[in-house]
Amino acid sequence: MSNSRIGAIIPVKTFSRAKTRLGLAPEKTEQICKLMLESVLGSVTKSDVIEKTVLVSKDEKALDIGKKFGAHGIYDESEQGVNSAVLLADNYFAKEGFDGTIVFPQDIPLMQSDDISALYQMRTSDRCVLVVPSRKFDGTNALFRTPPGVMETHYDEDSYKIHLSTAEKRNASSSLVLIRRMMLDIDDQSDLNFILSFSDTVIANSLRKVLG
Numbered sequence: 001m002s003n004s005r006i007g008a009i010i011p012v013k014t015f016s017r018a019k020t021r022l023g024l025a026p027e028k029t030e031q032i033c034k035l036m037l038e039s040v041l042g043s044v045t046k047s048d049v050i051e052k053t054v055l056v057s058k059d060e061k062a063l064d065i066g067k068k069f070g071a072h073g074i075y076d077e078s079e080q081g082v083n084s085a086v087l088l089a090d091n092y093f094a095k096e097g098f099d100g101t102i103v104f105p106q107d108i109p110l111m112q113s114d115d116i117s118a119l120y121q122m123r124t125s126d127r128c129v130l131v132v133p134s135r136k137f138d139g140t141n142a143l144f145r146t147p148p149g150v151m152e153t154h155y156d157e158d159s160y161k162i163h164l165s166t167a168e169k170r171n172a173s174s175s176l177v178l179i180r181r182m183m184l185d186i187d188d189q190s191d192l193n194f195i196l197s198f199s200d201t202v203i204a205n206s207l208r209k210v211l212g
Contacts, residue, residue, distance in 0.1 A: 004099035004146070006120065008050045010071070011085035012037060012057035012106045019107070021188040024211075031210045036186060037062060039109035039203045041069040046113040049120045050102070054092055056085040062106075082155035093148045100146030103153065108141050109203040110181040110195065119144055122177050129167035129174040133160040135183045135191075142182050145172075 012018075015030040022029055044053050055066035056074045063073040074088050086103055093101050100123075102116065119142060122130055127150060132142035140159040145151060151170045154162040160176065167174035186192050192211075196204055 005051050005097065006049050006146075007089075007093045007096075007098045007101045007148070008044045008047075008053040009086055009089040009093075009101050009103045010037075010040060010044070010053065010055045010066075010106060011076075011082050011089075011103070012055060012059060012062040012066075014057070014059040014079065015061060016059075019187070022186075022192060023189055028210055032186070032207060033106065034061070034065065035203065035206050035210065036109040037065055037106045038069075040104055040106055040111060041066065041071060043111050043113045043116065044104060045069045045071075047116040048113070049116050051098070052093075052096070054089040056088050083153050086153045086155075090148055098148055100144065101148045102145075103140075103143040105141060105185060107185045107187060108182055109186065109207075110184050110199065110201060111142075112181060115179050115182050118179055119177055119182070122175060124173045124175065127170075127172045129163065129170075129172045130177050131160050131163045131174070132177050132179050132182045134185050134187075135194075139185070141185055142177075142179070 015033045018033050019029050044050055053071040054074060055071040056076045057063055058076045058079040066073050076085050119130060128146050130144035131140055134141045140163055150172050151166045164174050184195055
């Protein structure tokens with residue numbers, strides 16, 4: 001465990017409403033969402049950096065999966081998007097006195113626990129923001145903030161650039177961090193094909209089974 005108390009935040013959109021851009025049958029999409037979430041939770045749970053994980057979702061199935069991995073579930077009744085979901089977890093970690101948080105999406109299934117250690121080791125101060133972008137540089141795939149309330153999140157708005165510029169406005173040191181497995185998200189069919197084309201991981205093989 002790191003000296004600082006670091007929490008993980010995983011916002012999860014209702015499975016039936018998620019990943020419509022994959023263009024798959026709803027039951028296959030839901031299976032893929034579950035596989036990805038389990039993979040992310042597994043890596044977060046194994047991490048020496050993370051003391052506690054908070055999963056925020058309106059989906060009872062997602063909350064149940066979180067429980068299996070010891071995550072604290074927060075029911076997101078309004079489901080108004082990633083930023084409002086993260087804010088629910090921010091409030092929880094603020095009350096619990098945590099020193100920092102890392103936001104992970106549910107769709108980066110190749111991430112391993114040592115990737116989380118690599119990200120944490122990049123922090124430069126007690127007021128710091130680290131951003132791991134997506135492979136296409138069109139989003140934020142991991143966001144480290146210390147203290148947790150140093151800045152609000154700006155997902156779905158060309159987020160990685162806004163996260164870096166907001167950190168500067170809040171007088172926090174900030175860095176763009178490139179960690180390959182964290183950068184590989186599955187958002188559409190091209191992402192899925194990209195991962196399946198080269199990856200012989202357990203998760204890739206599980207995805208292949210779902211796709212048949």
